[in-house]
Amino acid sequence: MTLPSLLIVDDDPLIRDSLRLILGDDFDIHLAEDRPHAIRLLRDMDSPPQLALVDLGLPPTPHRPEEGFKLITELLAHSPNIKVITLSGQNEESNARHARTLGAIEFVAKPCGPETLRTLLLDALRIQQSEQSGIGENRSLLGIIGNSQPIQAMRSQIELYAKTPYPVMIEGESGSGKELVATALKSLSGKTDAAYVVLNCAAISPNLLESTLFGHAKGAFTGATNAQSGFFERAENGTLFLDEIGEMPQELQAKLLRVLENGEYQRVGEATTRKSNARIIAATNRDLKLAVRSGTFRTDLYHRLSIFTIQVPPLRTLGEDKLLLLEHFKAFYASQAQRPPFDLDPAALEGWKSYPFPGNTRELRNIVIRLTTKYPGLKVDAKQLEAEFDPQPETGETGPADLSGEAKHVLQQGNFDLDELLIGYTARYIDAAMELAHGNVSEAAKLLGIARTTLYSRMEAVQKHRAQKVQ
Numbered sequence: 001m002t003l004p005s006l007l008i009v010d011d012d013p014l015i016r017d018s019l020r021l022i023l024g025d026d027f028d029i030h031l032a033e034d035r036p037h038a039i040r041l042l043r044d045m046d047s048p049p050q051l052a053l054v055d056l057g058l059p060p061t062p063h064r065p066e067e068g069f070k071l072i073t074e075l076l077a078h079s080p081n082i083k084v085i086t087l088s089g090q091n092e093e094s095n096a097r098h099a100r101t102l103g104a105i106e107f108v109a110k111p112c113g114p115e116t117l118r119t120l121l122l123d124a125l126r127i128q129q130s131e132q133s134g135i136g137e138n139r140s141l142l143g144i145i146g147n148s149q150p151i152q153a154m155r156s157q158i159e160l161y162a163k164t165p166y167p168v169m170i171e172g173e174s175g176s177g178k179e180l181v182a183t184a185l186k187s188l189s190g191k192t193d194a195a196y197v198v199l200n201c202a203a204i205s206p207n208l209l210e211s212t213l214f215g216h217a218k219g220a221f222t223g224a225t226n227a228q229s230g231f232f233e234r235a236e237n238g239t240l241f242l243d244e245i246g247e248m249p250q251e252l253q254a255k256l257l258r259v260l261e262n263g264e265y266q267r268v269g270e271a272t273t274r275k276s277n278a279r280i281i282a283a284t285n286r287d288l289k290l291a292v293r294s295g296t297f298r299t300d301l302y303h304r305l306s307i308f309t310i311q312v313p314p315l316r317t318l319g320e321d322k323l324l325l326l327e328h329f330k331a332f333y334a335s336q337a338q339r340p341p342f343d344l345d346p347a348a349l350e351g352w353k354s355y356p357f358p359g360n361t362r363e364l365r366n367i368v369i370r371l372t373t374k375y376p377g378l379k380v381d382a383k384q385l386e387a388e389f390d391p392q393p394e395t396g397e398t399g400p401a402d403l404s405g406e407a408k409h410v411l412q413q414g415n416f417d418l419d420e421l422l423i424g425y426t427a428r429y430i431d432a433a434m435e436l437a438h439g440n441v442s443e444a445a446k447l448l449g450i451a452r453t454t455l456y457s458r459m460e461a462v463q464k465h466r467a468q469k470v471q
Contacts, residue, residue, distance in 0.1 A: 003028040004125050005049040009038045009071060010087070011059050019053065022114040026122070027051070034059045035071045048079035050128060051121055054104075056088040056095055064459065065095045069439030072102045076149065083124040083156065087112065094431040100311055102149065102439065105156045120160075127159045143180045145328050146321035150313040154181070161308045162188035167260065169245075169305050170283040172312030175362030178283040181310055182241045185281055194238030197231050197278075202244035210252050211268045220269025232265060235278035245305065246286035246297060253298045260304045280305065315364060316356040317435070325361060326352065329368040340377030347382035355389055427462045430455070 006027035010016050011034060020029045030049060032038035035058055042048060052075050056068030068086060075082050086099045089110040096107035105124050108117065144155060161168050162185050170178045179198075186196045204212050211220070215230030231240055242248075248256065259265045263275045282305045291297035315322065326344075334341035344352060357363050367388045371380055429448060437443035445455040 004051065005030065005045075005047075006121065007032065007038060007041065007049040007052040007054075007075075009033075009035070009052070009058065010055040011057070011062055012055075015055075019117075023118060023121070026118060035067050035074070038071060039074060042075070042078050048082055050082065051124060052082050052084045053117075053121070054084055054086050056086055056099065063463065065098070066439055066441055069098060069102055069434075072099060072104050073439065076102075081128060083128050085117075085120055085124065094427070096309075096311075098431070098435055098439065100150070100153055100157070102153075105153060105160065123160050124156070127156055144177065144184060145325050146318055147324065148313075148318045148321045150317060151321060154310060154312065157308075157310050158184045159188060161185065161310070163190050164308070165279055166307045167280040167282065167305050168308045168310060169288075170281065170310050170312060171288075172283075172285060173314050173360055174285045175360035176285075176312040176314055177361050178285070178312050179241075179243065181312055182243075182281045182283060186239045186241075189239065189279075191238060195235050195278075196239050196241070197235040198241045198243065199231050200243040202247040206249045206252075209249065210255065213252070214255070214265045215267040217267050217269035220267070224269070227267070230267065232259065232276040232278055233274070235276070237277045238279070240278040240280055242280060242282045244284060245282040246284040246288055246291055250296065250298070253301050257298065257301045257304060260301070314357075315360045316358075322353060322357070322364070325364055326368065329365050330372070333369055333372045334376070337372055337376070339372060342371050342375040342377065343379050344385065345379050345381050348380050348385040351382050351385050351389075423462060423465045426458055430459060430462060 004027055006023065007030045008016060008019050008023075009032045010019070013033070016031045016033070020031060023029060030041055030045070032041050038054075054068055054071055054075070056065035057063060058067035058071065061067055065088065068088070072084055072086065075084055084104040085106045085108060086096075086104045087108050087110055088095060099107050105127075106120055108120065144151065144158075146152075158181060168185060170181050172178045172181075182198075183196075199212065201209065211224075211228065211230065213230050213232060215228050215233055216224050218224060218227045255265065259276055260280060263277060264273050265276060266273055288297055288302055288306075292299050292302050315325075330341045359366075370388055371385075375384070430444070433444035433447040434441075436447060441455060442452050445452045448455060450458075
């Protein structure tokens with residue numbers, strides 16, 4: 001029986017040899033020490049490898065991820081069916097996100113246990129085989145529309161994590177479809193009859209959130225005229241989806257952590273310990289790492305919730321998927337309204353493709369609803385379309401005035417560090433530029449309006465600052 005082929009790219013010969021020894025019984029191993037070597041191997045192979053394990057920090061810049069990013073792009077350009085898992089000793093969330101955006105199925109921090117790595121690779125292989133045999137190709141069941149590389153990578157992650165019992169953290173901007181991802185995880189879990197309970201932590205008053213989650217005894221507080229079960233009980237052996245988890249009060253975070261660690265909780269006002277087997281899926285549009293650093297979100301809870309993480313890409317990064325979503329929602333809402341669908345003229349179509357949709361898919365859907373109502377069966381021109389777009393903020397004299405009030409408030413809180421603020425802004429803009437430029441440093445420098453050498457020096461400054469914080 002032919003073993004599935006696996007390309008391992010790492011500049012450390014000890015790691016390469018160790019991985020070959022650990023994984024050699026399950027895979028046909030091909031080793032490369034850098035990106036050019038990997039490309040040469042690809043070109044010499046009769047058929048592309050089914051799997052690739054890529055270290056992001058490759059020569060000639062082993063302390064930066066650019067070579068690894070380039071290799072992910074080149075691997076998938078060579079064969080879109082390759083399932084790529086990235087390895088890195090630089091455990092930066094921005095690197096993980098960018099690797100997944102480029103098409104990697106997963107990001108694994110070094111050191112990684114051999115069984116964990118083997119399991120990820122075998123699961124990735126099963127997903128690939130299912131895709132090739134047509135199983136799992138009915139994407140409409142997931143409700144996730146799109147053919148772009150980030151969407152395909154996200155679907156692969158959903159399929160990889162769906163049947164595990166561990167928590168999943170879904171991160172993404174408002175309106176990007178995090179709830180669709182949660183529903184897809186439940187749908188593919190194999191527990192078709194199990195409960196699926198949804199709680200938006202931002203929609204419940206903080207003083208009621210605990211009893212909503214865990215239930216309460218009769219007389220536990222004013223108004224508790226009867227005993228009430230909570231969402232953990234309702235979820236039973238199914239799934240509990242905690243949306244906007246970043247809004248959970250700190251005092252409740254400790255109790256949620258206890259459930260995640262040993263399944264135990266108590267109703268409010270009750271001494272009896274109960275058990276829960278519910279699988280937790282959490283979602284947030286906040287930067288929880290920043291919340292952890294600021295002390296508003298528990299570090300241990302964050303790590304328990306983010307055993308697996310799925311980053312929902314913003315719509316502005318999905319290219320032609322904007323058109324697929326347009327056609328999908330046009331047909332749906334025209335059918336629902338029993339009206340002929342509208343159409344966009346060429347200029348409007350260009351405007352649609354260039355608009356960044358800051359409200360993501362939710363905004364796109366609402367625009368389609370409005371256009372369906374206003375222009376059934378008609379051709380929509382650019383002026384009519386632009387009237388539906390959210391005006392983009394303009395820089396002007398009001399900006400500094402608005403910021404000054406916020407700055408005064410922050411300064412009054414104490415413990416302010418201007419260097420920390422500036423390096424944070426620098427890091428975010430560099431990460432955004434690298435994402436838009438798909439890892440191309442020259443293009444990212446153009447977007448930032450600085451020289452390529454300047455960008456390298458500032459990237460090094462950011463990396464040095466982050467390293468100092470870890471120490």
